[in-house]
Amino acid sequence: MAAVKPSDYTNQVTVTDEVAEFSADVMEEITSHLEKYPPDRSRSALIPLLFLIQRERGYIDNPGVNFLAKFLNLEVTDVWETATFYSMFNMHRVGRHHIQICKTLSCKIMGEPDITDHICGKLGIKPGETTPDGKFTVSLVECLGSCGTAPMMQIGFDYHEDLTLDKVDRILSECE
Ligand code: FES
Known part of the structure; x- marks a missing residue:
């Protein structure tokens, strides 16, 4: 079987309006991150929440990004530009x-x-x-x-x- 290349995933990404949904427990954890910052600085929670999205969804995917944009009242491009800047966030599924x-x-x-x-x-x-x-x-x-x-x-x-x-x-x- 051939090795899996990132392009196998990224070339097939379809950008949609789908918004990720999370369990009540995860929503509680998401909200707890928000509570660490002043109400007018909620975008500061973006990086910890990107880690959480990656943990929950395996990588930073389109529905996860849409969720964060909506939740933090940001543009979708704000979330993508932060996520793609840091190598610790994966834009495709990675190995164990x-x-x-x-x-x-x-x-x-x-x-x-x-x-x-x-x-x-x-x-x-x-x-x-x-x-x-x-x-x-x-x-x-x-x-x-x-x-x-x-x-x-x-x-x-x-x-x-x-x-x-x-x-x-x-x-x-x-x-x-
Ligand atoms: S050059 Fe800085 S850790 Fe490798």
């Missing part, structure tokens, strides 16, 4: 383990190309692709703010630093 390898200068000169080749070779995919079993997605991202311990990568919310090929093998073998 999302490997984000930093490709910026410090990591680049400390061995990122070898690390990327090693991981991609091992998984049989290219950056931007997901393994056919849906277990891993590999992305190349800009600086993750851990330049002093380059080369590094992020898997889910965890940072893995001072990478070597052996260390990468160990980390991947621990991914369930």
